[in-house]
Amino acid sequence: MLFHDTALVYGRYLRQSLRSRFALLFGVLMPLLYLLFFGPLLTDLPLGGRGSSWQLLVPGLLLQLGLFGASFAGFSVIIEKGQGVIERMRVTPVSRLALLLGRVLRDATLFVLQAVLLVLAAMAMGLRAPLPGVLIGFAFVALLTVSLGALSYALAMKVDTPQVFGPTINALTMPSMLLSGLLLPMSLGPAWLDALSHLMPFRYLVDAVRDAYAGSYATAHMLYGVLVAVGFSVLAVAVGTRVFRTAGA
Amino acid sequence: MAIISTAGLARTFRTKHGPVEAVRGIDLTVREGEILGFLGPNGAGKTTTLRMLTTLLAPTGGAATVAGCDLAADPAGVRRACGYVAQSGGVDPQTGVREELVTQGRLYRLTRARAAERAEELAQDLGLAGLLDRRCGALSGGQRRRLDIAMALTHRPKVLFLDEPTTGLDPGSRAALWELVRRLRDEHGTTVFLTTHYLDEADALSDRLVIVDRGVVVAEGTPGALKLEYGGSPDASLQDTFLAITGRDATPAEQTPVAV
Numbered sequence: 079m080l081f082h083d084t085a086l087v088y089g090r091y092l093r094q095s096l097r098s099r100f101a102l103l104f105g106v107l108m109p110l111l112y113l114l115f116f117g118p119l120l121t122d123l124p125l126g127g128r129g130s131s132w133q134l135l136v137p138g139l140l141l142q143l144g145l146f147g148a149s150f151a152g153f154s155v156i157i158e159k160g161q162g163v164i165e166r167m168r169v170t171p172v173s174r175l176a177l178l179l180g181r182v183l184r185d186a187t188l189f190v191l192q193a194v195l196l197v198l199a200a201m202a203m204g205l206r207a208p209l210p211g212v213l214i215g216f217a218f219v220a221l222l223t224v225s226l227g228a229l230s231y232a233l234a235m236k237v238d239t240p241q242v243f244g245p246t247i248n249a250l251t252m253p254s255m256l257l258s259g260l261l262l263p264m265s266l267g268p269a270w271l272d273a274l275s276h277l278m279p280f281r282y283l284v285d286a287v288r289d290a291y292a293g294s295y296a297t298a299h300m301l302y303g304v305l306v307a308v309g310f311s312v313l314a315v316a317v318g319t320r321v322f323r324t325a326g327a
Numbered sequence: 328m329a330i331i332s333t334a335g336l337a338r339t340f341r342t343k344h345g346p347v348e349a350v351r352g353i354d355l356t357v358r359e360g361e362i363l364g365f366l367g368p369n370g371a372g373k374t375t376t377l378r379m380l381t382t383l384l385a386p387t388g389g390a391a392t393v394a395g396c397d398l399a400a401d402p403a404g405v406r407r408a409c410g411y412v413a414q415s416g417g418v419d420p421q422t423g424v425r426e427e428l429v430t431q432g433r434l435y436r437l438t439r440a441r442a443a444e445r446a447e448e449l450a451q452d453l454g455l456a457g458l459l460d461r462r463c464g465a466l467s468g469g470q471r472r473r474l475d476i477a478m479a480l481t482h483r484p485k486v487l488f489l490d491e492p493t494t495g496l497d498p499g500s501r502a503a504l505w506e507l508v509r510r511l512r513d514e515h516g517t518t519v520f521l522t523t524h525y526l527d528e529a530d531a532l533s534d535r536l537v538i539v540d541r542g543v544v545v546a547e548g549t550p551g552a553l554k555l556e557y558g559g560s561p562d563a564s565l566q567d568t569f570l571a572i573t574g575r576d577a578t579p580a581e582q583t584p585v586a587v
Contacts (some may be wrong), residue, residue, distance in 0.1 A: 079436075086433050090426075149470065158419070166417025166478065170404045170434040171382050214565075 083173040089182025090314075095188055105147055109139040113200055116261070121204075124179045126265055129292045130207035137215055137287035138260035139195050140282060144219045145260070147192070149251045152234030153186050156243055159234075178315070178322045182227040186220040193219045211290035219286050220308055222280070225311040228318030234323050245249035260284055282306040331357035331361060332487060335389030337542075338375050349375040351390060351542035357520060360483075362512055364533030365522045369448040369574055373522040373541040374414065377554050380520070381411040382540050394485045409486040410479030414494065418470060418477065420464025423457060427463060428481070435482040444486065453507070469500030476507065487511065489521040493528060505532050526565040538572050546572045 097100065120131035167177060193216055197205070202318050230247065237243050257271075257278035258264075264272045276280045283312075286303020289295070336353040339346045350372040356365045367373050378384040380393060381403040390397070396404030398574045418427050425446055432442030451585050453473045458466060466474060472492060479487060489508070493501040505528070511517040529536055530550050538546045538553075546553060555561050558568035 082436075083434075084432065090430050093424065093426070094419070160415065161419060161432055162415035162417035165383055165411075166380075166414050167434060168383055169406055169409070170431070172434045200385045250377055253551065267380045310452075 080176055080179075081293060083176030084179045084183065086175050087172070087185050088157070088212055089180075091181055091184040092187065095184060102188065105188070106117070106143070106195050108146070108233060109143045109192075110199055112139055112142075112261075117200075117203060122261075125233060125263060128202065130206065132144070132200060132203070133291040134263060134288055136197065136205050136207070136263075137202045137291050138284055139196060139264075140215055140219050141258070141284050141288065142255060142260045143192060143196065144189050144222040145226065146251055146281065147189055148185055148187050148223040149230050149247050151181070151227045152230035152232075152243060152247070153240060154181075155231050156240055157196050161236075164235075174322045175319050178318045181231060182224045182315070182318075185227040186223045189223045190220050196311055207291040209291045212296070214290040215287045215297070218283050218303065220312050221307040222283060225307075225314035227235060228311075228314040230319040232321040240260055254278060254280060257281070258284055263288070279306050279310050290319050291303035328359050329356040330359040330361075330395075331355070331391070331393050331520065331524065333380070333389065333391035336376065336379060336386050336431075337388035338379060339370075339387045340386060348542055350379070350386075351543075353539065353544055355537050355544055355547065357486075357518060360512060360516045361518045361534050362508065362532055363521070363531035365520060365539065366526075366529055366536055366569065367539035371539045373539060374490055374517050375521060375537070377411070377488050377520070379535045380405075381409055381488055382406055383411075383569075386399060396548045398581075407482065408484060409488060410477045410482070410484035412472075412475045412490060412492060414490045416475040418463040418471075419476060420462065422463055423427045423459075423465070424450075424461055424463055424582075425459040427474070428477060430457075431478045438466045445481060445503060449480060451468075451510055453480075454475045467500075468504065469495055472496060472500070473507070483515065484517070486518045486520060489519065491522055491527065493523070501528070524571055538569065540573045 117132065117135055120135055123129055123131065125134050155164065168174070173323070197212060199214075233246065234243060255261075257275045258278045259275055260280065264275040264281065282299070282302045283306060285299040286307075289297045289299045294300075334355050335348065336546055337348070338350045339348050353372070353376055353446070355516050359547065365376070369493065373385065377567065379386045380391060380398070382398065390399065393405045394408035396408060398405055403585055428446035428449060429442045432445045433439070437445060446459070450459050453476065455470065455473055455477060458470060461496055463471070463474065476487075476492070492508075493504050498502065507530070508519055508521070512519055520533070536547060536553060537544055546557065549554065550565060551561050553572070554563040554565065554568045557571040558564070
């Protein structure tokens with residue numbers, strides 16, 4: 079039943095997203111702008127990593143795409159609460175967990191799709207990375223999307239207005255991006271900043287994807303990255319499930 | 328035979344400004360096949376009661392059974408037995424009418440083929456047949472309301488809860504909706520539990536009225552009996568009766584119920 083219901087909810091929201099192709103393309107526009115206008119600044123800088131500057135930048139942009147996109151996913155739930163769609167579904171026997179899983183899997187699908195577009199564009203600009211590394215990168219984007227999407231939907235079930243939701247998400251995502259070294263490796267910074275950034279789960283993800291893009295798969299970064307990404311998504315889905323099960327707001 | 332019965336059903340919301348007792352203790356019974364009008368001033372606790380009876384909101388006190396299923400112990404059974412139309416409706420304006428009806432059927436665990444069939448049946452039955460390929464947002468207010476009801480009837484529920492179903496409709500659409508509600512009861516024996524602000528609607532449609540104020544039931548009976556008891560004569564208007572019951576108008580003390 080969970081599988082049937084999840085597939086159903088997934089299908090509904092995927093069709094809904096595919097109807098708005100404009101929003102779909104707009105989602106890749108921001109990372110694409112970074113690629114175009116920020117990427118070239120890095121090509122000759124000593125960034126301390128192996129490989130080209132693209133191998134450092136693109137993993138960061140991929141996770142940034144997931145970070146910003148998935149964190150704001152909850153807006154749709156706030157709109158649907160106003161339309162009555164959420165309650166209409168919650169009076170049917172549909173599994174409450176499926177209402178969450180169908181949505182986050184839809185998000186993961188869309189963001190991986192956008193990530194593919196982004197990597198193709200980056201390759202046109204000069205990125206060279208091994209295929210397994212690129213695929214590992216997509217897996218991390220998917221896990222990050224599932225985690226942040228689940229938390230975002232949970233928050234959206236709890237708050238009533240976009241006026242509360244928007245600023246809350248902004249206040250959380252902006253420091254997360256800066257402190258995770260998504261744009262430039264944190265190892266370039268002073269020790270205190272590097273240490274602080276280790277408190278951010280995304281730091282471990284971006285380090286792992288950078289290793290994967292450089293072709294090293296059996297590293298400590300990779301191990302920590304996998305542990306953090308999987309642990310974070312389990313935790314986030316657990317929180318989301320709890321909220322979707324009990325929400326009476 | 329009672330299809331809905333509640334005992335002391337209550338809901339207190341915790342807010343920043345302290346607890347708010349939206350529903351303080353509702354005792355009522357609804358008989359099978361009855362059209363029950365659930366009336367009360369704004370903020371009386373009508374919608375909160377409805378949301379509890381449809382499993383959307385957990386009660387903080389009391390108990391209830393709907394169609395033989397206990398609200399707390401068997402919410403899944405309650406969901407199978409009832410349909411609910413919220414004040415806001417519940418369709419996505421960007422999605423097509425057919426798609427919403429089919430998805431709803433699938434949410435009620437119909438097979439793909441059966442869900443498609445059921446969508447056609449409902450569209451026929453509720454006068455939406457020519458509209459299946461439109462977007463929900465392109466429907467008129469009356470058509471939208473009929474779609475909301477069609478969605479709630481997908482699984483042929485025993486009990487249909489309607490929260491202010493005719494608010495915002497023109498007189499023609501309201502009359503058509505009343506006809507529909509009567510027909511549902513007459514043809515399918517559906518029990519209808521509806522809230523309304525319109526006293527003419529309650530008068531014309533309901534077999535029995537339950538009037539709530541400040542979270543408790545303050546009066547119940549047939550429209551005629553209530554008029555006689557509180558309005559002073561069977562020819563009293565329901566408006567005067569309502570004002571007498573909820574105490575929002577000058578009335579002799581002995582006619583004012585204790586709870587007010």
